[in-house]
Amino acid sequence: MTSDADPRLLDEPTDELLDWHRGVVADHDDPFEAAKRLTDRLGAHLDDEGRAEVGFWTPELAEAGVPADEVYLEVLTPPADVDPATTDAREVTFRRERVPLRREGEYHWGVVAGVRAGTRDRLGSLYHLTYRREGEWHVVTDPVAHSVPFGAFGPAELYDLERLDETRADREYFESLGTDDERVPTTEHDGLPRVDPAVSMLEIHPGTATESGSLAGLAEVYEEIARKQRAGEPLDLWERNFAGYDAIQVMPVEPLTENEETQAYWTVVEESDDELTAAVARPNMLNWGYDIVVSAFSAPNPAILESGRPDELVDFIAACHDLPRPIRVVFDVALGHADDRGAELLSDRYVLGPGMYGKHLDYTEPTARAVFLEMQKRKMDFGADGIRVDGAQDFTSYDEETGEMYHDDDFLAEMDAVTQEVAGTEYRPWMIYEDGRPWPREDWELASSYRALIEQHPHSFQWSPITFAHNTPALLTFWATKWWRVREVGEFGGNWLTGVANHDTVRRGTQIDPTVEFNQSPVNPYLGDDYPETLDAAYDNPATAMLFHCFLPGVPMDFVHANMRAPWGFVRDTDPEWNVKVVADESNFLFWQVRDEQFADPAHFRRVKDLGFDSVEELHSFMDALAGTVDATDYELDVMAAMLSAMDQPLGDDLSAADLEAYADAWMRDVYDFANLTHWHDDQSDARTAARLATREFRHDRPWLRDDLMDEDYFTYRHPTDGTVLYYGFRESPAHDEQLLFAANMEGVPVEVSPASLAADAADDENAPDIPTEGWEPALTAPNVAEDTAVELDNADAIVWRRAP
Known part of the structure; x- marks a missing residue:
């Protein structure tokens, strides 16, 4: 057991740890293989006797000539009553001890007694490595920490992971892997079970999905859904948007960068040799999750932990596993880059140099390569069923012989x-890659196969082209011009994630300038009467939902904000200067996501109203001008402010760069609040949400639909279109006990269809099978479509007929 006695180094166990290190190095000629063994014990862990075993990779200390006897583990023991859940800043005084560590090569190790481990009920001792050089003290944070209650820029917390694992509520779920249970995954050559792919999946942003913006809030949603399902009670309309899936992809749950000028969750106020007083708070930031610093990647993001405890992530996963039909949880892992501030926390050996999204990581450095993998393992060991690798095409390394970058498929x-x-239970997760290579080549949308990693790892999945790149369904002719990509889903999309709605596609949709008359298709006039209605219907309509859930191969994925027809945009806060650029790029959000009556609601856009903006029109004018000055000035804030001072706008006639930064902060916070799904619970349609849930259940009743179309199946679109892009197709189950006939008006004027008319249309294609004309019954229809054999499909309507062969 751990105790609150003074922390102290234990010599004999530390000697054993150093002997182990030397043995690993001696046994491995390959530095990477040795590093994989060594990194497994980095960070801080409780050993079998309740002592803290600690290790740091510190190449910069050895390179700088820091004496080994000037390197310590600094232990900061908090008062017993510190609540890590509190987001209000307050000063806390910690007991401070520095325990000497031992150096071995580029590493520092130690076994330390008297360190308090954190649990669900209390904050444990905080720690970091500290060293003295030329009379100055410096800090090295733990990049593989399991808990960072005050953010990645504060010290880590020693956490009792064994207790966390032993008390998790879903132990039986994991123990059943590899048994005859219905959740049994496939078995691979190494004998380890691999979690099967889902039938359908929902993507969720934890920070805006519930009023609390926390994983605890999400757990409550699914606990209530489970309760109602077991009791046979109907779900609320908004709850339907979360139900009917057997997987959830949560957007990144890693600790994030912090806005250096406005966010400080760990600030040292006063210190002495035996005490340290810091202003602390649980992080309360707004971000979509991809602005990570990589350091402390293995810990949950404390900003979405209502309790401030890592247990909350496990509780959410357990709530998903406890549904009558368990839901797999997929982690969205963004290890393809680091925010610029990551360089403040990581050794230079982790970083190759500047990159497209901040810092480009060095995947060729053996120890850094091993640490990245260890970060992944530790995060996934919280209990994830699957992993989605964000931007796999960004994992590139430098070839010194050719002088070119190459895709580091060995690291993937x-x-x-x-x-x-x-x-x-040891297992392999469901593996999903997002990969658009040859990105960033200019023709990547045309040239990418979206199959490069599937071909290397046949069990893996990738995001499909429709899901990844082709993301403007609010524009007319989208479904006609993207037919070639949709057809690919039918031909070989069995290992693709499909669907048009996700965190990136909806965001991209809001960036379109609907007033542009050239260089893009016009806005689809059939989807809605105004821009918000059009965007909502573009990413959530019966034709699209039924195409991917009721007919095409792969795993359909929806985005909960699209399901709810709620606003979503580029929500991030990294630094004040860059924030202005982000907001300028999002100027068209007003067209697509904000109605006059919504802006007039006192609950929305309170901050920009306080700045003097009284109407959407006034905001439009200012945002358009702001976007224009970005291009005109090459993004020089002072010059932008001077130009905007000349126009009639509420911010005044003597604007400064700081004024623009304040506006950007107000705008992003208002958009973040506006996107919170609790605002839209009461706006849900009974018919629409019931139809979407029935569509997902249709898929779950027919898991064979995930497989590629067979030779006897058929998928095409009617041409000439005659004003309607009509997709239709025929599929037969592998057991030959059911045939399906699908038809959807993807865009255009109403069209009449029936099994007989579709069979006649297909008869003109010599490659089409003979589609039966008799015995068809409606199996699923869009809300406005009659349940009949001959129907009229309006824009975005669809129908599926079924028959027994």
Whole structure:
């Protein structure tokens, strides 16, 4: 057991740890293989006797000539009553001890007694490595920490992971892997079970999905859904948007960068040799999740932990696993880059140099490569069923011989090889890659196969082209011009994530300038009477939902904000100067997402109203001008402010760069609040949400639909279109006990269809099978479509007929 006695180094256990290190190095000629063994014990862990075993990779200390006897583990023991859940800043005084560590090569190790481990009920001792150089003290944070209650820029917390694992509520779920249970995954050559792919999946942003913006809030949603399902009670209309899936992809749950000028959750106020007083708070930031600093990646993001405890992530996963039909949880892993501030926390050996999204990581450095994989393993060991690798095309390395960058597929293969261990069960997760190579080549949308990693790892999945790149369904002719990509889903999309709605596509949709008359298709006039209605219907309509859930192969994925027809945009806060650029790029959000009556609601846009903006029109004018000055000035804030001072706008006639930064902060916070789904619970349609839920259940009743179309199946669109892009197709189950006939008006004027008319249309194609004309019954229809054999499909309507062969 741990105690609150003074922390102290234990010499004999530390000597054993150093002997182990030397043995690992001696046994491995390959530095990377040795590093994989060593990194497994980095960070801070409780050993079997309740002592803290700690290790740091510190190449910069050895390179700088820091004496080994000037390196310490600094332990900061909090008062017993500190509540890590509190977001209000307050000063806390910690007991401070520095415990000497031992150096071995580029590492520092130690076994330390007297360190308090954190649990669900209390904050544990905080720690970091500290060293003295030329009379100055410096700090090295733990990049593989399991808990950072005050953010990645504060010290880590020693956490009792064994207790967390032993008390998790879903232990039976993991223990059942590899048994005859209905959740049994496939077995691979190494004997480890791999979690099967889902039938359908929902993407969720934890920060805006519930009023609390926390994983606890999400757990409550699914606990209530489970309760109602078991009791046979109807779900609320808004709850239907979360139900009917057997997987959830949560957007990144890693600790994020912090706005250096406005966010400080750990600030040292006063210190002495035996005490340290810091202003602390649980982070309360707004971000979509991809602005990570990589350091502390293995810990949950404290900003979405209502309790401030890592247990909350496990509780959310357990709530998903406890549904009558368990829901797999997929982590969205963004290890393809680091925000610029990551360089403040990471050794230079982790970073190759500047990159497209901040810092480009060095995947060729053996120890850094091993640490990245260890971060992945530790995060996934919280109990994730699957992993989605964000931007796999960004994992590139430098070839010194050719002087060119190359896709580091060997590292991606190492990511695929990582195994998880939860509740005593070792398993392999469902593997998903987002990969658009040859991105960033200019023709990447045309040239990418979206299959490069599937071909290397046949068990893996990738985001499909429709899901990844082709993301403007609010524009007319989208479904006609993207037919070639949709057709690919039918031909070989069985290992693709499909669907048009996700965090990036909806965001991209809001960036379109609907007033542009050239260089893009016009806005689809059939989807809605105004721009918000059009955007809502573009990413959530019966034709699209039924195309991907009721007919095409792969795993359909929806975005909960699209399901709710709620606003969503580019929500992030990294630094004041860059925020202005982000907001300027989002100027068209007003067209697509904000109605006059919504802006007039006192609950929305309170901050920009306080700045003097009284109407959407006034905001439009200012945002258009702001966007224009970005291009005109090459993004020089002072010059932008001077130009905007000349126009009639509420911010005054003597604007400064600071004024623009304040406006950007107000705008982003208002948009973040506006996007919170609790505002839209009462706006849900009974018919629409019931139809979408029935569509997902249709898929779950027919898991064979995930497989590629067979030779006897058929999928096409009617041409000439005659004003309607009509997709239709025919599929037969592998058991030959059911045939399906699908038809959807993807865009255009109403069209009449029937099994007989579709069979006649297909008869003109010599490659089409003979589609039966008799025996068809409606199996699923859009809300406005009659349940009949001959129907009229309006824009975005669809129908599926079924028959027994």
